[in-house]
Amino acid sequence: MEAKWVAVSQEDRKGKGGSANAGPPSNGDNKLASSVSKMRATAQALAAKQREISVSEFFAKNRHLLGFDNPRKALLTTVKEAVDNALDACEEAGILPEVWIQIQPTGENRFRVDVQDNGPGIVKKQIPLIFGKLLYGSKFHRLRMSRGQQGIGISAAGMYGLLTTGKPVKIVSKIARDKPAHYYEIQIDTKRNVPEILNGRGDGEDIPPNETGRQYMEKRGIAWIELEHGTRVTIELEGRYQRGRGSVEEYLELTALANPHVTIHYQDPEGHQTSYQRLTEQLPPEPKEIKPHPYGVELGVLVAMLRETEATTLARFLKESFSRVSDSVAQRICEAAKLSGRANPRRLSRQEAEALYQAIQQTKIPAPATDCVWPIGEQLLLRALHQMVPAEFYAAATRPPAVYRGNPFIVEVALAYGGTPPIQRISREAFEDLLAETDARTLRQFLAATFDGMGASAADKILHEAQLPRRIMPSNLDEDQRNRLYETIRNVNLFEGQTMTVLRYANRVPLLFQAGACAITQTVMQTNWRLYGLEQARGALPTGPVTLMVHIASVWVPFTSESKEAIAAYPEIQRELRLALQAVGRKLGMYLRRRQRAAHEGQRRNLFLRYLGEVATAVSMITPVDREKLYEKLVSVAKRKTAQADLEFDEHGRPVELPQLTAQDYGGGVLVVDPPDAQQPNPLASPEGLETQQPAQTPSRQP
């Protein structure tokens, strides 16, 4: 595959670039090169090779920057970019999103990915640009909270598909019931970064909204779910389908978790269908678009803005281009920069621009408006997490908005404690599938890499209990060993060996890779969880049956790379993260301490009950007294003595529940579910505004 990629780009170069010489100085430059002794290349020779690099070319070479570093990830990234776009489009148009995703194998290591949404559709002339040109989009030039922000993603996916399979991107889009659907087959011209339309003589096809149209689509094999409006993207690409960590399934599940207003239908390459129903009919509020805050603008950007502005005076430029700049603030900035408010902004010299930049930093400007970022909200987080992760205690905290580099952002954290780890919830079939698909070399590696919250120690524990060698290849297991492994996984106590599962989100998009490089993971590790009753080695993730969900919403999320996998560690962001983590940590601590106390009380009573029998017997042996009567009396004293915290005294001496703390006692944002041994999962027993009960909507899996 690598070879093919290189071949294509070299062909391009020869065909269109013309003059460029591929090898070291040779041919015509020979003479010149030899006359200048020992000089390897002359300025002229170098100049002949210096030319503009197209964005598309750059990213074609550096596809790992966009998340296409390996076939497995490429498949995921393609789905992810399409789904992110679909959700953005729906929300922007105020439509409750419903997304259909279909992955079909079309050959060895080849898949066709179809993603359709019920969004507003795209007007005809924009379609080729959106899907066939890198860095084209509505999101880069504005500051508004959205999933996509660069305008690279979906066109890069199309480019990858084209480069690996030669197949164009296919788009069907429809904007209203009685309007025709537009059908395009597009490929990107990497050299020039422009779309090439392949069908309808370079103009696309219009499919009328009637029976004829439907028949036409069927005949041409154009897939389309009948909707009044929406968009469907089809990309064929070279990829690898594998379940487990970092898979399409995981991405969709996590997306559903952070987007409770979205319904997702998914069909995997084997034809299994999964659906995630929405938990709420309410769209998140529409995030406002804001102008940049003066504090967030760098000098270079400021210079560019000055050059391009249409404002006639400097004061007006400041007021119109930035948020939170009033007349008086503009006045003060100008004064500090020793510039006239009436100067022509386009004529500012470099020195003057720098003075302006310094003046902005020195002037006191109000923090940016924060109604442009919307959190998921504590209540929805609790509900969503409860839906996805069966546990006994949930807590959530949403921080008030804060600002980094002039960009507003919000951090929110939700936590689930208890319940069975993901590996123990897996079905036998799914387990067999995972075993068959894995490319892990050893069983231990397979366990640790496939399942969330599985530390190396938990993997070792399982293998030890199952009496299987650590180094065995997963594919070499025989029937008996597989049975044993599965049984052990279900039965072994993984409570201690489990590490915290951290689910990271940026603008409601799950981040699946580069956990170590991400500010979220780093801050979780730096937080002292021992204070809240969890075990934690220094500088590591805490252990325990904990799932942590961290969401950062911002008008501009600072990713460490274009593939948007990790969040950069700005001190302001880390500070907010820390405060949010501490907030849920405190709630967890309260719960755990209380639970511990309940267990302690139970133990205490058990202890007394045990000893009372012995004491009664001993006493009755020494002095004539009825043993049973004495025992009864002692038990009744014991009841009174231990009944301080709990009034229920159960016959079998089992620990009895303490009266539940209400959410208010925790300071809000918690959900306590009956412990798992109460058998029936008690749906959402929170006293706090969760009365709108949804029927249980666990993702259903139908073969």
Place this chain on the structure above:
Amino acid sequence: MAKRTAKSELEQVVVNPSRLPPADRRTFERLQRLAERVVTAAELGRDPVLDVPARTLSNIQYNPKKGILQMGSATNRRHLFNLNQARSFMQTLLVASGAARLIAQGKTTSLRGMYYLLKHTIEGAREETFDEQEESDSAIEDLEVLLNALREELHLYAKNAGAMVGEIVLVDSGDVIDCSRMGSGGYSIPSIVEPEVIQFRKCNAKFILHVEKDTVWRRFNEDKFWKKHHCILTHGGGQPPRGVRRLLYRMHHELKLPVYCLLDNDPWGYYIYSVIKQGSINLAYESQRMAIPAARFLGLRAKDYEQCGLSPSVRIALNETDRRRAKQIAKYPWFAKKEWQKEIKQLLDNGFKLEVEALISKDISYVTEEYTPKRLRDRDWLD
């Protein structure tokens, strides 16, 4: 189920303690009062408690007038409904029931026997009544102080330790024992030496020589020291068990025999002497019946290394524990005498300890033929 049968066996006897011999009846009534306290508390709906006299150094007082250690009046209240005390509360009552059983049946057993008698799995739990013998031993000591009864009165004995030879004839459980005809092994001193068990028949001895351990005792016995000097020769195998101490006490008081001790020159030797003389911290409640304030410390003394001209190779350097213990002992009020302070100081200054066997380096029988007779003759001892 063994518990049930034991109970029914017992009930026949329990009903009428007046059938028991007088000494046992007294102990038994005390046991019953203890049990009644639990019953009363339960009936009143109170938390049953035991006030166990504190067996700690802070509750020990040295009575300079009597020259013995005595227990103070401090008690530790033990609650049944306290997490940390519930188990030992139960254990104390179990031991009480065990003792009641032994008394009712007129039998005796060892500490270990008691441990096995009472050890069983608690009903409905995976817990044993006693995990280790130490637990039942400690419960027994608690019971002793609670009832102000001796271990022997609870029908318990320790294993025999210590031996005796000498010019005395006694009766042990009806058998006449002539301690001058005990061969090389000597008469093994039982742990119960109360007048009911042992009576003195005839005594020609003039004094008692108590040595620390068996090896030294053998040297003296082999050399027939007791025959030459008309004495009784005992050893207690290190820290003398209560049987040995009680027998020394009885011989000292009833036969008016002075007691001389020949022990190692180290903090432990000093402490053995003080236990014989004033009583031990742990068993202070028994000092009354065991301590011999007139006992004398014959040796070894810190000065002996030079005085006897011992070779340097017999010295054993003091380690940190030894030094600490020596300083601790120096602070005990019953070692406050000037001579004793001087002795301990000299030990510390020497920086080494001496075992009695070190005298063998002079001559095998140096200790029996020269050292001890000379000390006795010169009345060179510590008091």
